[in-house]
Amino acid sequence: MYAIVDIETTGGFSASNRIIEIAVVFHDGQKITGHYEKLLNPGRAVPGFITGLTGIDSGMLEGAPTFAQIADELLELLEGKIFVAHNVSFDFNFVKREFEQVNKVFKPKRLCTVRLSRKIFPGLKSYSLGRLCESRGIQVNDRHRALGDAWATAILFGQLLQADQQHEISQSVKGRNKSLTLPPNISSEQYEQLPQATGVYYFHDKNGRVIYVGKAINIKSRFMGHFTGKSKINLKTEIFDVSYELTGSELLALLLEAMEIKRLWPKYNRSLKVRSVSWGIYAYLDQDGFKRFQINKIVSGVKPLMSFSSHAEAWKNLSDKIEAFDLCPKLSGIQKTAGACYDYQFGKCKGACCGKEPSEAYNQRAEKVFGNAFKEGERFLIKDKGRSAEEEAVLLFEEGFLAAFGYVDLALDYNHVQEVVDCLKPVKRVAETRLLLQSFIGKFSTDHIIHLSSG
Structure with missing residues (x-):
């Protein structure tokens, strides 16, 4: 038996996001035999860009169960079945982590319809679910909703089973297609x-x-x-x-x-x-006087507010800042809509995109977004997770560059902070450390950052 799974989540990384919808379509190797579908309350607000993609908003999830409440039921349904998904590592990592949060072990055999499609249906230009279904004549109902995508994946999987002349599927199930082979000189x-x-x-x-x-x-x-x-x-x-x-x-x-x-x-x-700084976040005033942000390739002579090595890093950083400062995602290029942004419809945007909030009030918040850009002479410590439960890592940054790091006892008194700094190991200034800090700094609360005097 196979369980074809699709999920919708609050974001792209399982370590810091949650599942908001899960669907499972069951397949016996010959035909679809049933399905399971649940909306889930993630215990946090649904980001506007997720609502824009899926149509799922926080209001829809208010009365929904948490993953913990359906964990026993779901685990029983998945027990003994092969876990199948399109890009299986994404769905599996989320589901596995949710089970771990409620102290349940989940270690099924897994199959990826992306990998299988590349082998069984070679030569296609794209192996995204949408393009695959289009090329195979599969109709996708309710795209970017868990059941719609899971059902389409199940039909695709049925076609893979029928076309599998080289027994790729059975080989993958038996030995993960010998996917892990140690290097010959590693025991x-x-x-x-x-x-x-x-x-x-x-x-x-x-x-x-x-x-x-x-x-x-x-x-x-x-x-x-x-x-x-x-x-x-x-x-x-x-x-x-x-x-x-x-x-x-x-x-x-x-x-x-x-x-x-x-x-x-x-x-x-x-x-x-050759990791290069090629993308930046820029600001400008539009014709209505609103401060807007935009992600663009860096060009000579125009200095960005922040710089990044990839568009994805810049997008994530700007998205986090929009949420933190209650800004409009449409005015920041994150959402593309004809009218008001999706966040306004659910009360998360104050209406700058549709004339409901004046530019003066909006710009006061927008001005603060990059107010913490690294200044000349600025020095601060970041306290982070250590290698054991008894210690924490301490990182010293100067003007945004890592200058030293080390580990200290959790019970250490930071009233004499210079003594902590003196214990750290100095390191050579490397440009990439500033970029990495830019993309990570928003994850730390004020309790984990200690500002030092310049010098």
Whole structure:
């Protein structure tokens, strides 16, 4: 039996978002046999861009059950079935994490209809669900709603079953298609000793040289990912050893990865070596006097408010600031609508987009959005998760660049903050650390940031 799953969520990352709708369509290998569908209360507001995409708003979820309330029922329905989804890692990671939140273990066998479609229906220009269904003559009802997408995926899966002449599906089920194959010079003992914790890891060649540096929330799981399916970096024959440094803090892992790549220049980090600042957030006044924000490619001579290495990073940063300062997503280029933005319809926007809020009041909030841009001489500490329950990581930033870091006891008194600074390990200033801080700073509360005197 197969369980074809689709979910809608409050955002794209399972670590910081929740499921707001889940649908499961059951398939016995011959036909669809039934379905299950639930709206779920995530315990937080639904972002406007999610409402714009799915039509699901916070009001629709007020009386809906939480995931915890349906966990037993859902787990029983999924028990013993193969978990199938289009881009299965996305749906599975969310569902697995929701089960973990209620202390339930969920480890099904999994199949990805994207990967299977590439093998069984080769040569297509796109393997997105919409384009696949269009090419296969599958009608999608209620696109970007869980049941509509799950039902379409189930029909697609049925076609995959019928067209599978090379037994790709059964091979994937039995052995994940031999998706995890350790490099020939890495023993199973070396692999088993890798930690399931956050940090930076290093791949070494036969002479001990570092040939790749990576960052991971779970180092052991990330190691597996390098050799699952068609890896983009063919490291297998060159890896002879793996080492790592735990950080506890995800931000510190990202920062350390950037600094180590700059220091070591590993041969297989070429794409990260040339990581460039190419996107920026800009501000301007429109003809009605409203301060607007816009994401654009950086051009010479025009300095952005903040800069990023990708459009996605800039989009995420601006989206977070819009929510934090109650700004209009339409005036910031996040939503494209003819009339009022979606957020106004649900009371989250004050109406700057439709003449309900004057520009003076709106601009007062807009002016504060980038008021915390890093200033000359500015120094501050960020306290973050440590490597154990007894410590915390402390990161010193100067003008937005990482200047030093270390670990201190959780019971440490910050009344004598210079003593903390003196305990930290100084590091060389690296431009990428400023970019990483820009995209991460909004995740920290004021309790975790300690401002220091300039100098």
